[in-house]
Amino acid sequence: MREIENIFLAYKKAKSTGLDCVLATVVHVEGSAYRRPGARMLVDEQGLMTGAISGGCLEGDALRKSLHALHQNRNKLITYDTSDETDAVIGAQLGCNGIIQVLFEPIDYSNPTNPVELLKEALETNDESVLVSLFNLQKRQHQMGTCLLFKDNQKTIGECKHPELYQRIKSDARFTLAEHTSCFRTYLSKESEVQAFFQLVPQPVHLVIVGAGNDARILASMADCLGWNISVTDGRATHANKERFIGACQVIVSEPEKALESLDINANTVFVLMTHNYKYDLAVLELLLLKEPLPYIGILGPKKKYHRMLEDLASKGIHPNSKQKSRIYAPIGLDLHSETPAEIALSILSEIQKVLVGSSGDHLKNKKERIHIDEDNEFRLVQLENS
Template structure:
């Protein structure tokens, strides 16, 4: 989501300066690639790039093709075959061993439903969205509908590029995608044309609430900002919890434990970290947080502290389900050998990412399967309308 936020901000800036732009999106990958479907890059007519569609090896050529698409005023589907060891014919050093399909869409500001306007809607709400990008692998020179459908809440935005004939089929697959929360690729046969749709699930960025405003929290806030995670810092000490100390925090609250939740919007993406170095404050917060459907609660300190807190809560009569205890991580963080505040912040944020992605953090070198489970996924046979 951070990449999309950066792209939308850059688009707003370029538009204010009167620049033309195009959006490049990785829509399908066969084999291995540095970026997966859904990776995006905004290109301005003066050559500025925001986002990335590869590790840097495709951007130069994509820039040239994006300028051509802007001059012609129509989307273009570009194919990069990196399976050949002789990368010289592309003029880039790839070594990804895959085929990458990139859709380039010039942004038409006369349309109210261009791709960037749809992405602006997505980041404007902290809700799961499904974005549909339609393209034709069969006929690259034919129509490329592009980013044509967004659904969020129960609201749908459908562009004229998505024909009525395909709409019902796409909507059925969107409903299935919203239910599974897994991005997918579908294919549709319509008359003589075969279209492929990339149905992308976009989750809101995790919202980080850090209870504690000590110096060790500063690197956490700064790193979370780099990730695009909105962060709130809470502390009972007014001289610690200040915006001056945490300029990258979206919100800074001076609050006692019982005042914290009434001043926040908490949802299924909210992460809590208890870093106050105050046992009673952390215990009071944990008492309030355990009943909530949160994905992660991190508690700074040794195992003895964590065990004591849970024992005290149970002695108070608080019944703890296994699922409630399993979402509490104390000591917090991955075992990286972290010592400094910065290293601890890295350890904590890496653990949060692993938990949210349902991954067992380990060396990629030791992984037997591909890095991305969906890499090289084939396109299903088209349904016929």
């Protein structure tokens, strides 16, 4: 999410200074690549690049292709074959062995639903959304570009001038939302075909840090680098204030009951209890057990603290079931032998990421298959009847 935010900020600056720009988007990958479909880079006419579509090997040529698309003022699809070790443009012996399709789109500032504005809309929603990019693998054909955004609340932004194609796209966008995964389609008519990349834009992670000590400041700062939404709550105004935390943080000074009322809690909200105040942490844990299932509740402190909390809850007639307990992580964090506040923050964030994506957390060198598993990177064929 942070990369999309940076792209939009660069877009706003270019627009305000009258500089034209191009959005480059990875729309399909076959084989291995450093970045996956949905990776983006904004390039302005002076050559300033924001974001990335690779680890650096494609950016030089992508800059030239961006300026070329800008000069011609039309969308272009470029194929990069990193399996070709003789390709001097990309650089030999990369070892990625992937075929990468990159869509280059000059931005029309007068269009309120241009690709970057659609990205902004996706960024501002708290629900999952689907961004649709239409292109044609036959390079000389018209490249329609990123033109539609479907939100989880059934709202659609953008347009498609082909009625039957639009209805099929709408149906496949609903499928993407239901399955919570990106997908690819080829729409075939009697006269032509068009490929589509349906990018699932997930809800941003919302990290709620209960406690505003110095260790919480480091945790918030590191989570901000991940582009997560961050809220900090504490009963002490001397600790919970805007001066102590990064500007993007929501800071709440309140007792536990009122603090939770001020938060937008959804399925992507995770909690870290680290007030160093046993009673405050216990009160928050009791309230969280009454909420809809949360994916992660981490409690800083030794295991005996957690056992004591369970005992105190039991004395009040509160007995967390096995499902609730499975979402409580106490002691918090992965075993990284962390000692300093920064190391502890790294351990906590790593554990949260592991839980949210369902990863084993093992060493990549032990992975038998490729690092990125494409569950469905095939272009599924859809026949259009009336086109």
